[in-house]
Amino acid sequence: MELDERKKKILKAVIRNYLETGEPVGSRTISKYTDLNLSSATIRNEMADLEEMGYIIQPHTSAGRIPSDQGYRFYVDTMMEEKDREVIELKEMLLERQDKMETLLKQVAKVVAQNTQYAAMISAPSTHRNKVKFLQLSRVNPSQLLAVVVVEGNVIKNNIINVTEEISDETLLKLNILLNTHLNGLSMEEINLGIIAALKQQAGVHGSLIGEVIDAVGDAIKADEDLEIYTSGTNNIFRYPELTDNGKASELVGAFEEKQQLGSLIQETLESETGTGIQVYIGDEAPVKSMKDCSVVTATYELGEGMKGTIGIVGPKRMDYDKVIGTLRTIQSKLDELYKKE
Amino acid sequence: MELDERKKKILKAVIRNYLETGEPVGSRTISKYTDLNLSSATIRNEMADLEEMGYIIQPHTSAGRIPSDQGYRFYVDTMMEEKDREVIELKEMLLERQDKMETLLKQVAKVVAQNTQYAAMISAPSTHRNKVKFLQLSRVNPSQLLAVVVVEGNVIKNNIINVTEEISDETLLKLNILLNTHLNGLSMEEINLGIIAALKQQAGVHGSLIGEVIDAVGDAIKADEDLEIYTSGTNNIFRYPELTDNGKASELVGAFEEKQQLGSLIQETLESETGTGIQVYIGDEAPVKSMKDCSVVTATYELGEGMKGTIGIVGPKRMDYDKVIGTLRTIQSKLDELYKKE
DNA sequence: GTTAGCACTCTATTGGGTTGAGTGCTAACA
DNA sequence: TGTTAGCACTCAACCCAATAGAGTGCTAAC
Secondary structure: OOOOHHHHHHHHHHHHHHHHHOOOEOHHHHHHHOOOOOOHHHHHHHHHHHHHOOOEEOOOOOOOEEEOHHHHHHHHHHHHHHOOOOOOOOOOOOOOOOOOHHHHHHHHHHHHHHHHOOEEEEEOOOOOOOEEEEEEEEEEEOOEEEEEEEEOOOEEEEEEEEOOOOOOHHHHHHHHHHHHHHHOOOEHHHOOHHHHHHHHHHOOOOOHHHHHHHHHHHHHHHOOOOOOEEEEOHHHHHHOHHHHHHHHHHHHHHHHHOHHHHHHHHHHHHHOOOOOOEEEEEHHHOOOHHHOOEEEEEEEEEOOOOOEEEEEEEEEOOOOHHHHHHHHHHHHHHHHHHOOOO | OOOOHHHHHHHHHHHHHHHHHOOOEOHHHHHHHOOOOOOHHHHHHHHHHHHHOOOEEOOOOOOOEEEOHHHHHHHHHHHHHHOOOOOOOOOOOOOOOOOOHHHHHHHHHHHHHHHHOOEEEEEOOOOOOOEEEEEEEEEEEOOEEEEEEEEOOOEEEEEEEEOOOOOOHHHHHHHHHHHHHHHOOOEHHHOOHHHHHHHHHHOOOOOHHHHHHHHHHHHHHHOOOOOOEEEEOHHHHHHOHHHHHHHHHHHHHHHHHOHHHHHHHHHHHHHOOOOOOEEEEEHHHOOOHHHOOEEEEEEEEEOOOOOEEEEEEEEEOOOOHHHHHHHHHHHHHHHHHHOOOO
């Protein structure tokens, strides 16, 4: 069977109505509130077809229809291609350029959650590809060294190194020069075990001590690559009974606290790049099992210098997709603007 | 009326039974499961007295009794003085000494939440009183300086400073000497605006530039004093219907995400120091309004060098106080042990 | 002071009846 | 052939009354 124009109109009407009310939609409602001028009986026939085709579902015999995952998918897809969504004006939107990345991200998460009334998460941009622009090894006291690395985007990493044997000023100076000449300007991902090994070689064989220190510097660079994720508005999920019935809330709250679970979402979003960087997962499509009754919308953002991160919104399937996508678009462009001149 | 020995026994029996079952406790139950050898009728008389005195409550006429907040308070107080609780063995307890404070704290929160099955939070130790042991100002590029401060306990703070005018090597060296001679060995809380002002004076009047830099160093030291709090097991609250009925869950989850709200708990715990550092808040006693239907148990911990932080557990009023307090004691001593040799 | 017994209270549960929204099907209509 | 009116049917939701059961308070006897 084909999805002719009339069926599409009816399907969209059903979905839109359900998004608003959250109640199953009956044939009479559709017949009254569309400009199709068809009786409820005709609508019923069409709806029976739509059900057979898998776009809508009847919770029980004597109820109206609700969209199936396939129905939502149709809705989102046509909605996305219909027109460029206009950018939505955010309420109380006041993002300030922050030196501390953390503060900025928390701010963004909060704004997104408040505007959409869904749960929001945001991942810190990965710095794999950022280049080292400053590197310094200093002595804190005879048995401790401090390694500080600054990479593009003003991300600072540091590591305290405990040494068993005192290192002379001269050696320290040499080490600093060695490290700087070889690592400065390289991106984080370029600094791999091979490079570290080559460095050790070059430092000469005088003592494993130097080797340890170089390893520790390497660690400092690699460290903190565990995913930093911030969330906001987790409690918004309580606005939607379909997400909180039967202990579902517990799983969702757990997923938002154990940020590892959110990691897979971020991963997937970054990999399957779309034109706009916005992606919609409906039900089972999301790679997190506790979100099988949710819809998830993710967007990649960019903070100048090619630092890419991910914003995600989690809500019920009957989500206001239009608003959510608009909000994410706005955030994308505001962030871009904010960091453009760097 | 007096709380004689028999009344105390009955009260404790009521509370203990309610802690286990979560159901109102009737007179017959008490008569059967205590060694008092009294009939239910006698128990009833005593329970009527206990109710009049405010220790227990009848949810409705034909139900058993449940403890009032005053009842819980009595129970906790006598329990605390009865004997030194023995230290409880933790399941899967594997705390490793971590160089990264953050990792350690997350670990502790997780262990506590898993062992008790309640929601747990932990605050990073405040570093106000810690002394600066290393301070360094470096040039990252002509327009950016990097200030790094290490304080006792290996807490590292840093700040990028944007300068409008290039600073010469000589000036930088002088600044470093100035900062180190004056600030090294001072505690964070001693470095106040007065000291900063004196420093500026001493640096001479040559340009407001230096003043700016000194201010920025001061900022780096003061920064991050916003409360760092980690949580775990928030979803444990769903195990207790009395915490999740009627939208209470939403408030609690909100409180755990907006960590500011938890700040007041931490504040209060640190201020009202008890002998063991453990404190129990029942119902309204907690300074967080969303926890009025909960009990909160907090403990201060110490990581060598006088760095004090707070662990908190939030659960229903019918909490297994014994186990919770035992767990917190164990954690306290393990942490102490772990960092003793520093 | 303690206990047995009894009347009483109140919640929770059960089951029957009703309502109302919505459907599917059929027959008539344009 | 597509559309519509009409009707019988289904089913969740709600209300109501009846019942069961747990627990109490009170009184009288031990």
